[in-house]
Each structure stands twice: as C-alpha cells, then as structure tokens.
Amino acid sequence: MRYSIRKALTHFRYYFFTYLSVILEYAVGVAIAAVCFNLLLSCNDKLKEVEKALSEDVLQVTYWGQTDEWAISPDLMVEVRRDADIGAKQEMIYVPYVSWGFSIPDEEWRNVYVMFPTKEDYEKLVGESREEKIYVGSIVEEYLVELEKISKDSKKIGFFYSNLLEWNEGTLWLGQQTIAGKDTAEMEIEEVEVVLNKPFKLVSQAEQFSLQECIILPPEYMSLLENGRNVGKDAIVLLPTNSERSDMQAVGKLLQRLAEGNEELHFEVTSQLVALRKSASDLTAEYQDLVYVSVSILAIVMLGMTGVFIILLQKRRNGVAISLAYGATKLQVFGELFLEVFFVFGIGGFIGMFVATKVSPKVVIEALEVVASVRFEVVVAVLLCTFFETLVVCLFSVQAVKSRTLVETLRQTHR
C-alpha cells in the first residue's frame, strides 16, 4: 500500500501541470457548490424553524410590543406598558423593562429570554391574586425576595416587579413600587447595581421592542438557576395571567406544553413568520437552481478529467504493463491510478472547500437573518463527491484504455 501511494505521488508530481487545470476547475466547482449548498441548507433550516413556529399555536404572538400597547396572541397575552400599576392591574402579564419601550434596531436583533417562575410561584402569584384578591405587588415583593435567595449571582432577576426608570452601563435604576394600602401606592426610587452578561447596549429608551426570537423557558428552569442554567441575567420575566383580555385556557395549554418537557419553546411574530416562510421557500427554490448549476460544473470537470486521464493512460500503457509484468496485481494498479486521480480531486476539493469556508460566512441573506455558514453535511458531501468522481474517472479511463492481455499492451506500446 505504501509503495502504491508513493508511486501514485510520483506520477502525480510528474504530471502535475497536466492536472493543474483540472484541479482548479474542480476547486471552483466545489467552492460554488459548497457555498450554494450551505445557503440552501441554511434557508431550509430557517424554513423548518418558521414552519415549526407556525405550528406552535400556543406560542404565537401576533403582535409585537410597543409602549402603552398590548401584544395580543390568540392564546397568550402579553401586556407591554409604560407605567405598570401593579396594584391596579394585578392580573395582567407584566414585562417591566419592556414597558419602557425598548427597541432593537433592525441590524442588531438579539435574543430576549423570557422566563417563567417556578410553577409553585406562578400559582402563588396568579392563583392567589385572582382568588383571594391580594394585590400582586405584595406577592411579587415576596417572590422577589425568594428569587434573590435562589439566584445570588443573578442580582435583581425579578425586575419584572419594578419599573425600569433609567439604565446606564452596568447599573439599573429601578423604581420599586410598594403597596401602602388597598388602593394607594407610593413610589420609592431605589438604585440597584446589576451586573449584566449582556448589557442593554443595543437598545435605547422609548423605542420599539420586538418579541421576535423570544425563548420561553419552562418554570422548572427557575429552580435550576443555581446550576448555571440561567439563560442570562438580562432575562425578562413574563407571566401569563387571567385578565379580561387573556385566555386562561391558553395558559393551561402552555403549562401543559411545558410540563411535557419542552426545554425551549420559540415564538415569533406571526405576521413576520408568514413573510419569512415565503422568503425562505423562495430563496430555497432559487438556491436549488444554483445547486443544479454547480453540480453540472462538477460533472463537466469529471468529464474533463476523464478525457485527460484517458490520454495519459494511453501514453502510460507500457508503465501499467511493466508494473503487471513485475508482479503488481490488477487491483494494485487500479489502486495506484485511483490514488493519483484522488490526489487531483482531493487537492481541488480542499482548495474549493477552503474558499467556501472563507466565502460562505460573508454570504448573508438579511431578510431571513441567514448566514451561509459552513455545514458539516456539505463537507461530507464534498468528500463523497470527490470519491465518486475519482471512481468514475478511473473506471471509465481504465475501461477505455485496457487491453485484453499484458502482452497485447506491450505489443501495442512497442508499435
């Protein structure tokens, strides 16, 4: 085997300049095909993701929040308010620092994590507040204390309770609302230092905020905070509620879903999802055409290489015959030819993949937020393609050049 590799390498070196054009052609073919496939797969993934989100009836949010407006889903209600009066609106979903109307510029989308409290806490908050008419504020205050106990590192994780008055790098000033009496509330300003893993640098006050790409984590996650499974200290705590504009059935569905063990449930803005689905499927079709083109290029390169190799083999007939005369088996000779062609396609494929890895990340479809990142499947496909092309070229070339017997070959060469 070693000798065959060495022999194939010697031949490859000797005919390198003959092979050079094929190497470059194959490199170009592979590069184009790989980038197209990367894009196609990314689009396809996006499409699947969108399809999945669309099928998640519970978690579709049909509206994206804006200050003083409601984000309403057929199933899940989210209130986004500027000044949340916890005492008065005790039964609504409350997203405090969204209430300031954070917005993320289009080019700087980021994930927002939405966390539920433990099931127990949730029931305590929602259930008791509804049935016993206890002001949510006071319950929340207790809950905050609990939360602080749970997550020492996460500082003020429960700022769902407090209004965010202002933010600056690393520091949040939270307006803590306390309940003094049945219908009255006093405002106390408290400065709380919050260390954020992902500071709110990307957002600015009084702009719009999108719930796109939110992740809802099951309540159980809250109990795992200590184990480092907190999704981030800048989490929003979102509570489903039973207000006049919400649907308790949906909350039940949601909880059931969470109980089924979904670790992460994505929800996106429905209208955008539909648009995304269309764009993704359009682009998938477009890139499918490009893939056909690049596959055709690879097929043409294979034909070209077959032609080159047939000519070379005709020239090297006596070499093959001499190898056989000196004890090589037909399989060994075929193996040597295979390796030689494999070097050609292998180097071409490597160059092509290298170019593709450099080019792919630069190919971005902004509308879909899709980047043609290098995919493992594509690398495997290129390897298989290289192997296949090598095999086909060898089989065709050997078939085209082969003689009946060794002596016949030597005689033909001698003539």
Next chain:
Amino acid sequence: MIRVENMTKIYGAEQVQTKALDGVSFQIEEGEFVAITGKSGCGKSSLLHILGGMDMQTSGHYFFEETEVNKLSDKEMAEFRNRKIGFVFQAFYLLEEFQTLQNIELPLGYSGWKSGKRRKRAMELLQLVGLSHKGRNHPSQLSGGEQQRIAIARAIANYPKLLLADEPTGNLDKENGERIMELLKRLNKEGLTIVMVTHDLELAKEASRIIHISDGKIV
C-alpha cells in the same frame, strides 16, 4: 526447473487463426543459459511470454518447479512474476516518470520490501551494472546501453530464479550489445538461469544451449 509439454499457442478468432506455437516440448535445468532462436514471427517471443506468465498457452502444460503455471490464480500469477521471473525487453520499458533507482525498485515495491531496504538493494544493483552515478537520472537521460543495463538490474532485483530476455541487444549497437551479453553471462555464472530470445545466431552461440524454433515447432 522448467518443463514444457506439447504447448500450442494460437492467436486470432476462429476464421483467421495463426499458430504461433505448435506442440512444443522441452525442459530447462537450473543454471542453464538457453538461447531461443528463429526467424521473426516463428513464435519465440510468444514462448518467452508464456514462460514469464505474461500470456497463456492455448493448450499443453507448463511446469515451473513442478507447479503448473496456467493453473495459478491471477494473484498467484502476479506473485509468480514478481518472485520467480525477471524480464528484460528489447525496448527496455523503463518508466520515464521514475528515476533510475526507482525503476530498479519496482519489483521490490510490489514484493513488500521496506523503503530503506529497497533503496539499498537498488544501489547494489546500480553498482553491479556499473551505473552507480546515474541513480537520480531519468531514463531519457541515459544511453540505450545504460537503459538496458538498468532494465537488467530491475529484472534481477528481486532475486528471480529465471531471467527471460527478449532480444536484449536488439536495440543496441555492437559495443553495447557485447557489454549486455557479458553482464548476462556473468549473472549466469553466478547461478541465474537465463532464457534469451534472439534471432542473432552469433549471440546465441554465447549460450550453453540453443533451442531453434521454426513455424512454431522446435527443430
């Protein structure tokens, strides 16, 4: 060492058949230097190719050290050519892509010799044929005589039992031809069995025995 019984070789299809060998029988003992002579097209090269396992007889038997060669499988046949036989061709058939040393190493490579041992043996053989300074040259950089000497070195690299030479001096001038014959005689003296095909009776006289073939028969 070699026993050939009633061997025939027919080329061509049913309608146009050419009988290259017609019931040939003979024996060759170990250490002999046999010359096979005859006119062009009489079947001497066909016989040599069959003896070397490069071609098959149409009928008859060929025994090499009591093994019937035409019953060997493809793999065994390759091994037979590799370990038992050395070929020297009229046209040298050195591989241009390889250096002289690499050409000599060819049968050793297929025999599974390790690279260092292979190189050492090739150097020895280069010395034997008086071309130790040409190891890095490619065949086209050598004269005809030098190329044939390299071809002989390649043929004997794997210590074959039998050296088959097909018109080894056919493409050489007289001086180089003589040098090749000297080399072959020297190898024979060292114990190597040689079967040489030639149409030159003068050269044939250098051998210890002559088998003359005419129209596919030994005469």
